[in-house]
Amino acid sequence: MESLLPAFSGFLSELRAIWAEGGDDERKMLAAKPVLEALVVEPTLQQHARDWPSTEGHKNLLLYEDPVFGFVVNAVVRPGPRAGTSSHDAHDHATAWVLYGLVEGTETLQRFDRLDDESVEGHAEIRLRSADVGGVGQVDLVPPFDPHSEIPGPSRSVAVIIRSERLVGRKLQGRYHMATNTRTEGVGPTQVPFEVSVAVPVP
Numbered sequence: 001m002e003s004l005l006p007a008f009s010g011f012l013s014e015l016r017a018i019w020a021e022g023g024d025d026e027r028k029m030l031a032a033k034p035v036l037e038a039l040v041v042e043p044t045l046q047q048h049a050r051d052w053p054s055t056e057g058h059k060n061l062l063l064y065e066d067p068v069f070g071f072v073v074n075a076v077v078r079p080g081p082r083a084g085t086s087s088h089d090a091h092d093h094a095t096a097w098v099l100y101g102l103v104e105g106t107e108t109l110q111r112f113d114r115l116d117d118e119s120v121e122g123h124a125e126i127r128l129r130s131a132d133v134g135g136v137g138q139v140d141l142v143p144p145f146d147p148h149s150e151i152p153g154p155s156r157s158v159a160v161i162i163r164s165e166r167l168v169g170r171k172l173q174g175r176y177h178m179a180t181n182t183r184t185e186g187v188g189p190t191q192v193p194f195e196v197s198v199a200v201p202v203p
Contacts, residue, residue, distance in 0.1 A: 002197040007042040019069035025164040029097040040101040041137045049158045061194040074161040078152045088175035090147040097164040101139035105157025112147035124183035
């Protein structure tokens with residue numbers, strides 16, 4: 001018999017309370033930021049995450065999708081530096097707000113400025129604005145349509161992600177190619193259902 005890890009169950013309860021208060025997505029995500037900051041340094045969650053499977057191959061672990069409020073909790077598990085190169089330099093999350101918190105390891109979050117006026121479909125000019133190395137406990141808020149990328153560190157890294165809405169299967173997300181000044185669109189990562197659960201002793 002299994003049940004949700006208590007730390008994760010409490011985390012979801014706090015998120016549902018924030019969403020129940022209403023308001024726009026930016027307000028909800030700003031309120032959710034300290035909740036995620038507390039989760040990613042919670043020892044039982046960190047211990048649990050040591051056994052999470054790799055998400056290499058453009059996948060996310062789907063930890064939770066709220067049936068009422070629609071927010072999604074994902075996880076990304078990277079074994080270390082990628083072999084080979086990405087097909088794009090940056091990406092966005094369409095209309096979703098995203099909180100990205102590191103549970104294990106280090107990653108570099110690159111943020112880009114959009115330089116063109118977005119008037120020509122498929123054309124996009126971006127320039128690197130910042131590249132910040134984050135460690136355990138770091139939580140970043142990424143607004144809708146904000147070009148960015150995450151660069152894995154030298155060892156395994158794990159991140160928990162809150163998305164204000166589900167995108168996969170519903171909306172295409174942007175991919176930016178600096179060499180050609182283009183923006184293409186594609187589906188997001190494959191969602192792999194995964195439970196943050198623990199065994200409950202049977203009396």
